[in-house]
Amino acid sequence: MPNTTRDRLIGATADLFRRQGYTGTGVKQIVEAAGAPFGSMYHFFPEGKEALGAETITWSGAMYGQLIDLFYVAGSDPVRATRNFFEAAADTVRDTDYADACPIATVALEVASTSEPLRRATAEVFQSWLAAIDTRLVQAGLTKTRARRLSVSLFALLEGAFILARATRDHTHVRTAGRAAADLVQAALDQRSAQRSALRAGRGRK
Amino acid sequence: MPNTTRDRLIGATADLFRRQGYTGTGVKQIVEAAGAPFGSMYHFFPEGKEALGAETITWSGAMYGQLIDLFYVAGSDPVRATRNFFEAAADTVRDTDYADACPIATVALEVASTSEPLRRATAEVFQSWLAAIDTRLVQAGLTKTRARRLSVSLFALLEGAFILARATRDHTHVRTAGRAAADLVQAALDQRSAQRSALRAGRGRK
């Protein structure tokens, strides 16, 4: 049963959070954007704005997480996937007039020191993204620890580039970060290969 | 003439912006934190909160920018400098209970789509940071375009890692990003050396 009032509230909130953050978005503005009656807001979210915020963070995180699976297809080249992901992100940032980058980064920074429930929600989303990338990188032959190291760096490159791109209104920064990200993935894969050769050589010598 | 009311207003605002962002910080909260009379706020900043915000962004940016010069000393090893910078940042984040990371990233994301004056202020700060790193990297032998590519990536790794660290309350993410950053710097320097050798070889052959 899609497109319910509840869903529209979350969707509108997600939209507004991206552009204005958490504190910058008012409840009345949300219900207006959602085309929902004001009473419905507190009917579906009796615990108020914070609860709606948490739900929105989780929902937005799941949406954006699907993009990871879309680009990092099992068995495909993770270097190419990384390049494509960053290129697509740069395009989106440019095409949306520097409004749509990460759906929850703004809120994450805002609430990190002000609301434990919301902070936790953002943390869980980020962890789930890292886990998703980890899976693909391990499938590509990396150890778990190397995969985690890499996924953290890819995340940071993307999020950091988003900040720079939105502030300077220059999407090429995301492409630049994407190039570095692809380099890091390539280096990790090379290291894996080198290790394997060394292992083979070692076994052969024994 | 330091420690004037005006200075204390900016200092208090910088402090609050880090933790609560722009919209999350009230004018009355600022004057209280600064121990300043309310009237003084509008005496020194007749154009209101936005003007104070812009000034604070510029000031905070200059403060943080000094750290770049502190770590990237002319003539020293940029790989080591990068490692040290990220390690120090991770320590700070940990020691301040995940409050003090980038002084203006939160505000930058908040205002990117809502206030042109403030957005511009954050953009100028970021550009100045990139320029500062560029200078050092060019001194280390990189071309301008390669230096810029690298500085953007270093910026992104740091800022992105800050987001992740604050959200998950795990400072090791900043260290992980620092390792990747150092790797990128090393790779850029290696590439420079390789290019030089190739150039020498080419000239010798001619």
Add this chain to the structure above:
DNA sequence: GGAGGAATAGAGCGATCGCTCTAATCGGAG
């Protein structure tokens, strides 16, 4: 020691904040 601008001090404005409350309306089950 006045004069006069800089700075301090805070009451209070209209608007908006998140939220509570009551009442009306809707729609499916018996």
Add this chain to the structure above:
DNA sequence: CTCCGATTAGAGCGATCGCTCTATTCCTCC
């Protein structure tokens, strides 16, 4: 058709928002 919970609808609460305004005090220069 009746009933009854789910949902819609919105008035209005106290608090806070950014800000204006009028006094008053402070300090400097003549």
